[in-house]
Amino acid sequence: MNPFGVFHELQDYVGFGPADQAILRALHPGLAPDFPEVSxxxxxxxxxxxxxxxxxxxxxxxxxxxxxxxxxxxEGLFQGPWDENYVERRARIGRVHVRIGLPQHYMFGAMNLLRRELSARVSRLLAPESPEHFVAQNALSRMLDLELAIMLQTYREDLEAQKARTERMATFGQVVASIGHDLRNPLGVAESSVFLLEKRVGTDPGAKKHLQRIAEQIAVANGIVTSLLDLVRDRPMDPLPLALSEVVARAVDLVQRREGVKVDVRSLAGLRVLGDAAQLRQAFVNLVQNAVEACGETGSVTVEARMVDGKVEISVEDTGHGLDASVKARLFEPLITTKSKGVGLGLALVKRIAERHGGTIGHVTPPTQGARFILTLPGAPS
Amino acid sequence: MTSRGLRRYLVVDDNQPLAENLAEILETSGAEVDVELDAVAALRRLQARRYTALVTDMRMPGLGGAELLAAARQADPALPALVVTAFIGDADLARVERMGVLATLPKPVPVEILLQRLEHARRGAVVWVVCGASGRVNRVMEFVRDRGCTPLPFTPADAPPPGPTPLLAVLADTAEDEAAAWARAHPGVHLIWLLASLEALATALDAELEKFEEGG
Structure with missing residues (x-):
């Protein structure tokens, strides 16, 4: 049932009707001046x-x-209208609570506080023994119960949706892992056969060239399998204090680039991060490779870093053409790519690696036209 | 028969083309190689003759690589072993690491590393790596493996594993009193207490290996 359905059903159940709505509206002018204080x-x-x-x-x-x-x-609580839009606005609050990880029981605590404060103010407006006071307290109490019900209903719906998403990803992960592993055996055979053939092919340049191509393509296929497997499983971490400049330098060495593209690494000296060297190198290879490719024939990539509140913030910026708005929203999801030859695992993997390290990865639009990615990692004492 | 004479390997993988390719690669390096496609047949070979090293796959129908290694060490405790697998991250890999291996390599197999590790493999050259809850255990193990020795990792609280007398026991990242207590409990074991650098380990291990070569 959707939140509006729940709202309707409960209205009937607790007997919240036009009379209650009129009472709430009537209370509004007297209570409104106190709202900032209650808040x-x-x-x-x-x-x-x-x-x-x-x-x-x-x-x-x-x-x-x-x-x-x-x-x-x-304001809304006392003025209505208590229609579908009202419920939708209220439902959003429940969803935010799921997103920020608010435990459900806090909603009861919070609602209790509001109930107490508003009820006390109703008692100040109306004579406590009067029939008006009695019905006003009743209307307020019913309305707050309805509010709580909407919030809990949307909270539950969102939590279930989140769980379903997690389960879908887990199934996807199992399928990927199974295919990935199964591909490694034939790749292993092909690769070792190429190794044996290379020793025998002699001096025929054509044969050499094609063997070289087969070897390269096996390496590409194996790289894709490795990235996919890295994405879906939790590789054990071996976190150590690392000199950031060394990790970045080794990554930059592995990136292929055109002659017209310059990679400028600045201000990394003395910065240390706590992390797994191989995984972080992979993250930097992916970031710098993307940046270099974004530059096209000519341009430059700048890698720089600074300490912010005990964390190391590393920025990788390029002078390419920047990112489309449509791509930005789904940048770190797997299988999203803008490259003609890419499979879209690079940034998803960077995100996984950052998360495993307790760090973050984000994109900001720099004042220039290119793209800038910011990776934060836990710092290590030097 | 051990380190510098004729080298003889046993390759076990249920993937026949891969097993044969690995064998051919090893033969090209001058070794003699037997191939088996299942662990039971491999065990019969291991009971019949001594190999310089065993190269085995992990996941196979019937007995897997971990079971094969356990049984192989019963038959031949000095046997070095190297594992190749498509499933890096398998729980069984931790099991074979504890039993002592020269390497666990992924598929496709990095041939240079495979050749290098097998070339240096030394039968019976075991090093105990006694580490508490330590981040350095992996590096100490790699160091030991680079010298053709088989590292056997365990914690100071564990009983030492069965098998040949170790060349060395490396006690890494252990408190002084704990290290001293361990040494008293294991008289006759050449002990290196590793505090900071791996240099002391290098010197001691090279000296032990020299004696080992002369003796063997």
Whole structure:
């Protein structure tokens, strides 16, 4: 059932009708001046409770912005209209909670605080023993229960969707792993046969050339299999403090580039990261290779780094033509590529490697026209 | 028969073309090679004669590479072994590492490394790598393997594995009192207590290998 269906069913169940709506609207003018204060109290309570505060800090909005949103939320609560759009707006809140990893029970705590504060203010507006006070408290209580129900319903829906996505990826991973491994045996036979033939082919330049091509193509195929397998399984990590300049230098050495493309590595001296040397080298090879290819015939690639709050932030920037908006949104998903010969595993793999290291990878549009990727990795003491 | 005379390898893989190709490559390097396509037949060979080293696949119908290696070491405890597999990251690989191997190589097989490791393989040249919860165990093992020896990793709390007397025991990243206690518990084992660099290990291992060559 969708959140609006749940909302309707519950309205019937708790008997929330036009009378309640009228009461809520009538309460609005008296309560509205207090909304900023309630919002203030609400976030002050969250901020003084460390686990809740941590969730808030993971979120996407500043506390100032959130306080403002909560005032708007209360405005809506008392003014309606309580229609499909209303439910959709409310549903979004539940989805944000899934995204920032808010445990469900915090919603009850938060709703309890709002209920207490709003209820106390209703009691100040209306004489506590009066029938108006009784029905007003009832209407408020029903409405807040409905709010909580919408939030929990969307929370659950999103969590289930997330789980289904994870399961799909796991199945995809198993299929990929199985095909990948099965391909390695025939590749192994072909490669060792080429090795044996190379010793026997003599001086025929044509034969040599074709053997060379077969060997190269086997290496390409094997590289694809390796990238796919790296993507779907958790390779054991061997994290050590590493000199960033060495890791980057070895990666740059492995990147093939045209004569007109310059790779400029700056300000890495003294920076150390905690990581697995082979995996990080792979991440830098992929980033620098993409940057070099984006440059085309001529251009330059700049790799630089700095320390930010104990993390090392490395930027790889090119003077190419930049990225399409359509590509940007799905940049780090597997099988997304803009290259005629690419399979689209490079950046997905960089993302996996960054995540395994407790780091991040992102793209920013630089003031120039090219592309800039920023990799952050945990720093290591020097 | 051991390190510098005729070298004789046994290659075991259920993928016949691959097994034959590996054999041919090894023969080109001047060695004598037997090929078997399953572990049971391989075991019969291992009981009948001594090999310089065993090269085996991991996943095979019936007995796998790990079971084959365990049984092979019963028949011939001094046998060095090298594993090739399409499944890097298999749980069984950790098992063969603990039993002691010269290398675990992926498929397609990096031929140069295969040749280099087998060329240096020394029967019975075992080094115990005694490490606590250490990040250096992998590097110590590679170091030992580069010299043709078989590293056997275990923790100070474990009982040492069966097999030949080790040339050396390397105690890495172990507290001083723990290292001393271990040494007292294992008299007669040549012990290197590895603190910082691998240089001390290099010197000691090279000296032991020289004695080993003369003796063998």
């Amino acid at each position: 203030e109290l609400f976030y002050a309570r969250i901020l003084e409770y460390p686990p809740a505060r941590a969730v808030l800090e993971r979120g996407e909005s500043s506390v100032g912005h959130l306080r403002h949103s909560l005032v708007a939320w209360m």
